[in-house]
Amino acid sequence: MTTDAFNEIAIPLEGVESEHCALIVDKGLGKVHGIASHKVELNNRRALITADENEVVSNAVSAIRDLGYDVPTIKKNIPVLDMTCASCAISVESMLKSQPGVVAAAVNFATTSVAVEYLPNMIDTAGMQKAVQSIGYDLLIESAEKEAETLEAIHQQKFSALKKKTLWAALITVPLVLIGMFFMDIPYANEIMWVLSTPVVLYFGKDFFINAWKQARHRSANMDTLVALGSGTAYLFSVFNTLFPSFWHSRGLHGHVYFEAAAVIVTFILLGKLLEEKAKGNTSSAIKKLMGLQPQTVTVIKADGREEVLSIENVNKNDTILVKPGEKIAVDGMVTAGSSYVDESMLSGEPVPVLKKESDAVFAGTINQKGSFRFRAEKVGSETMLAQIIRMVQEAQGSKAPVQKLVDKIAGIFVPVVIGIAILAFVSWIVLSGDNGFTQGLIAFATVLVIACPCALGLATPTAIMVGIGKGAEKGILIKDAVSLELAKKVNAVVLDKTGTITEGKPVVTDSYWENEDLHLKQLFFSIEKQSEHPLAEAVVKHFEGLSATAITGFESLTGRGARAQANGSVYYAGNRRLLDEKGIRIGEAFLERARQWSDASKTVIWFADAQEALAVFAIADQIKSTSMQAIQALKQTGIEVYMLTGDNEATAAAIARQTGITAYQAEVLPEQKAAFVKQLQAQGKTVAMVGDGINDSTALAQADVSIAMGKGSDIAMDVAKMTIISSDLNKIPEAIQLSRQTVATIRQNLFWAFIYNVIGIPVAAGILYPVNGFLLNPMIAGAAMALSSVSVVTNSLRLKWKR
């Protein structure tokens, strides 16, 4: 560790192009607490800072980013090996944070991984690995694909080694306990017990001592320290009593031996770990299930019509793939021939198979039913939706919930505090009951160390989050971070977008009116809409199917209004009435008349115009999703306010609101106004969930406390939103809120049990009840209780999985 010298850290800068920028950054750094000196080198595009603590770097980097300049860093999720306990997580975390160049490090004990952000010019993964190794842990540094496999193999191997060790330890411990309880009067009882307990404590339990030693070298301590001290004290004390029984006899006392206690502690803690590992494996079963959905081989149809079975890595984009009845679909793509029903429940949570025909999208991991079809591969490997979901769920399961911060703080000081209490108990016993107090004080010392368990505390939050996020994924609710999962239960206002959220988002042109029908104009309209990403544009494109496109230039999307482009030197617009009004475009009476009729029939009206006058008006209908009304009712029934915001016109909005039972809505809102509306609700103290599907919703999504995107919507909305409902069924919103409630309740129960257990267990172990009723906790029982506490926390989290 380099805590002694003042470290110089070079922070690379991006966007610092002028003397002026350099000055701003330098001034910004001047305000960061803890920086000893700083200078900005414009030519080298970097800032040099010195500080006696590396933690300052994180503040410096965020200060630079706050000023609008970027610091190129690398973010990685690296598996951590050999962590046994939540306080190990804290040790690894602070070790990494102290390495020059590490900007941030967050260790998650449940997923046994660390999320690091670092400056690649200062440190690399090998450097971090070395630091972590020095305190007795390790980082698994591998290529991303191999990582999952290797990690799985390592876990498997460790698990079976642990199983063997526990079994042997238990086999030896059972006779030991029998002797200790019933046969203390046989000859050489003490010596026999010494012989039996030695392999258990010193061989099967050697890792506790080794790890405690490694920790001690860095002046830190973790659960292993507690176990090593507790069991080691009992063992050494017993050895002493066996060798020098006269020491106590001469003082008129009996030197009892505690060999069985020393061994039982080790055995129980090994057993507890074994059960914990097993349960922890179950909490991540959702991920394993998702990974298992990927088939290993694919039937590709070659250009000459030959069928060839390839392994999944060898499939390329644009390959034609044959899907036979009952087969799993291997990659994402679009159906080119044939049709069939496909079970997409694993992705969307929707149990009913979906009909797939020509030009429909199919997804990796879904299962074909009875038909057969061919499709063209469009996304392969890590690009498929399945791969993205897996990545997202993994990251989310590793993210920290806000409550975790407090728990981490407590876990960090837990071990030293416990050792303090243990010493205090020992000293008190001697002071209060003299010579006799020494033996009992020593036992109280060992018992306190053994019963105190920081792991239950450390497991309380992450295991519940893992199960909650995994369960969400199974229901087709993708949750990107723990914060959203924790927050969702507080939501009391839901803002819904109309098109694509309440409605199907599959608009169809139902009517159209041209003053002068002209093929070239139609082609122009078609060409503009063809370039637009808006769902309404798709309807127009479909309407003109078969028409050929014509050359346009300078296409520009006007969010909330429509689009424009140029052709033959003049400008053309496709969009809403607002757009035409803003451009001062004339609209003939015949158009206006039809527009009124159509919007009263709750249809969306869009226009096509040149710079002077309207050329055509179209009516587009978009059906309300069959599930929307029920979902809106369900939300209202739980006391949540429901609002609708839409960029569409007033009459259409009113009609949709009426049909779905929404009383509060606003029409013709621009994207910024959607965000402003959310902000306004927040200002009234509400926790707001925004639900949307389009680019026009993304600012509002970013503003909301909980952001929910529709899986069938635009990629941008899904990128911004912290939750995605893959099936786009609004009924999943109350379900997500319910899931959040259950998860938070589980976390609370877990924390309660973890705390109460220590709050009661430690004083009793110290002997607080002894003056009252003569009760002294047996160190063996303490070992069992300690093992049980983390098992019960993990089991409670698993219960969440089965809750409805």
Ligand SMILES: Nc1ncnc2c1ncn2[C@@H]1O[C@H](COP(=O)(O)OP(=O)(O)OP(=O)(O)O)[C@@H](O)[C@H]1O
């Ligand atoms: N490519 C386009 N072609 C024609 N009209 C468009 C196009 N893009 C937008 N518009 C017009 O602008 C209006 C507002 O669009 P916006 O994307 O803000 O909301 P929306 O998708 O209609 O509704 P919601 O906000 O409920 O999703 C649309 O109703 C439509 O009239």
Ligand SMILES: [Cu+]
């Ligand atoms: Cu523990």
Ligand SMILES: [Mg+2]
């Ligand atoms: Mg929309």
